[in-house]
Amino acid sequence: MPGITGKAVAIAGASSGIGAATALHLAGRGARLVLGARREDLLKDLVARIEGAGGEAAAVPVDVRNRADLERLVTTARERYGRLDVLFSNAGSMSVSPFDDLRTQEWDLMVDINIKGVLNGIAAALPIFRAQRSGHFIHTASTAAYKVVPAQAVYAATKTAVKVLTEGLRQEAGPNLRVTLISPGFTNTEGVGKGGSPQVAAALIAQRDAMAMPPDAIARAAAFAIEQPESVDVGEIVVRPTAQG
Ligand SMILES: NC(=O)c1ccc[n+]([C@@H]2O[C@H](COP(=O)([O-])OP(=O)(O)OC[C@H]3O[C@@H](n4cnc5c(N)ncnc54)[C@H](OP(=O)(O)O)[C@@H]3O)[C@@H](O)[C@H]2O)c1
Numbered sequence: 001m002p003g004i005t006g007k008a009v010a011i012a013g014a015s016s017g018i019g020a021a022t023a024l025h026l027a028g029r030g031a032r033l034v035l036g037a038r039r040e041d042l043l044k045d046l047v048a049r050i051e052g053a054g055g056e057a058a059a060v061p062v063d064v065r066n067r068a069d070l071e072r073l074v075t076t077a078r079e080r081y082g083r084l085d086v087l088f089s090n091a092g093s094m095s096v097s098p099f100d101d102l103r104t105q106e107w108d109l110m111v112d113i114n115i116k117g118v119l120n121g122i123a124a125a126l127p128i129f130r131a132q133r134s135g136h137f138i139h140t141a142s143t144a145a146y147k148v149v150p151a152q153a154v155y156a157a158t159k160t161a162v163k164v165l166t167e168g169l170r171q172e173a174g175p176n177l178r179v180t181l182i183s184p185g186f187t188n189t190e191g192v193g194k195g196g197s198p199q200v201a202a203a204l205i206a207q208r209d210a211m212a213m214p215p216d217a218i219a220r221a222a223a224f225a226i227e228q229p230e231s232v233d234v235g236e237i238v239v240r241p242t243a244q245g
Contacts, residue, residue: 004227005030008081010073012064012121013091015042017189018140018215022088025219026226027055032081036062036073037091056081064091064117070124084128086226089121090140095195096204098151106195107154114158118165129177134230136178138222139166143185143240151200159183170235178233180225185240188212211243 009026013019015037023033027050035043035057043059050057060076062069077084093113095106118139129135144152145159163181170179186192192208193201217239225234 002227002229004223007031007085007226008034008077008083009086009088009226010034010036010077010084010125011088011090012036012062012070012073012117013089013140014046015039017191018184018187018218019088019090020046021215022090022219022222023057024050025216025223027057028053029223029227030055031086031226033057034060034073034077034080036060036064036069038063062091064089064120065112067120067123070117070120074124074128078128083132084125084135086136086138087121087125088138088140088222089118090138091117092140092142092191093195094155094191094193094204096152096155096193096200097197098200099153101197103197109195110154110158114155115161115165118162122165122169133176135176136180136226137166137169137173138180138182138225140218141166141181141183143183143238143244145183146238151197167235170233178225178230180222180234181236182218182221182225183236183238184213184218185238185244186212187215187218189215211241213239213241 009031011019014023014035040061047057047059060073093110097103141162142159144156145163148156166181193204221237221239
């Protein structure tokens with residue numbers, strides 16, 4: 001199925017920011033959505049917006065740390081739309097802090113959401129994609145996967161892991177499946193610094209407010225990867241605000 005119209009797209013981490021912007025963008029271009037995250041109220045609002053504009057979407061409460069939740073997300077796409085064309089694993093935690101703060105719970109959270117969440121998505125969607133002989137994984141990494149800075153080591157490590165897992169998956173994917181890594185720079189979302197050390201979060205929010213790009217910039221990058229012909233696999237996209245060093 002070329003293009004975007006009619007494609008069944010599941011998004012993990014769809015309730016706000018980049019995921020929500022991508023859901024609205026793809027729905028506007030005729031994709032059929034299944035939206036997953038923990039905040040079901042936000043997902044339902046998004047579904048109402050999409051349906052109000054004539055689109056199709058369903059909300060599935062999902063915690064990406066639970067493998068069974070990812071299975072429900074992709075199964076919902078199959079039940080509603082008869083197939084799954086794209087899984088966008090976008091859920092993430094940016095609860096950054098310096099090592100000396102010993103915020104070990106947040107370290108665990110970032111490992112569990114950012115790395116295991118992506119692995120749980122692969123486990124859920126890969127058998128479906130293999131059976132269909134088509135399918136597209138899109139994973140959200142970060143420019144932190146390319147440049148580590150103080151107070152972001154754990155976050156950067158998780159996003160580097162996502163980059164490595166995605167490249168390995170691409171190499172194993174074979175001739176029918178597509179695998180794309182999208183690495184955003186500063187993006188204007190509520191997630192920047194959320195759950196991190198107060199001082200670090202405040203500095204990041206100030207940087208975000210000074211230079212961040214709107215989340216729709218990443219939505220357009222996802223759409224670019226999806227709309228290519230099936231024989232064209234966009235491997236990696238890095239999108240930064242022009243002002244980001
Ligand atoms: N904003 C940036 O500058 C930036 C830069 C580079 C990379 N990124 C990456 O972009 C992705 C999206 O972040 P964002 O900036 O759009 O921030 P955001 O608005 O906070 O979005 C994060 C999304 O992940 C979901 N999520 C978090 N934990 C989850 C869990 N355990 N289970 C299911 N969903 C979960 C959130 O939904 P619920 O809370 O409702 O579960 C939300 O939908 C993340 O992977 C982030 O690391 C962001």
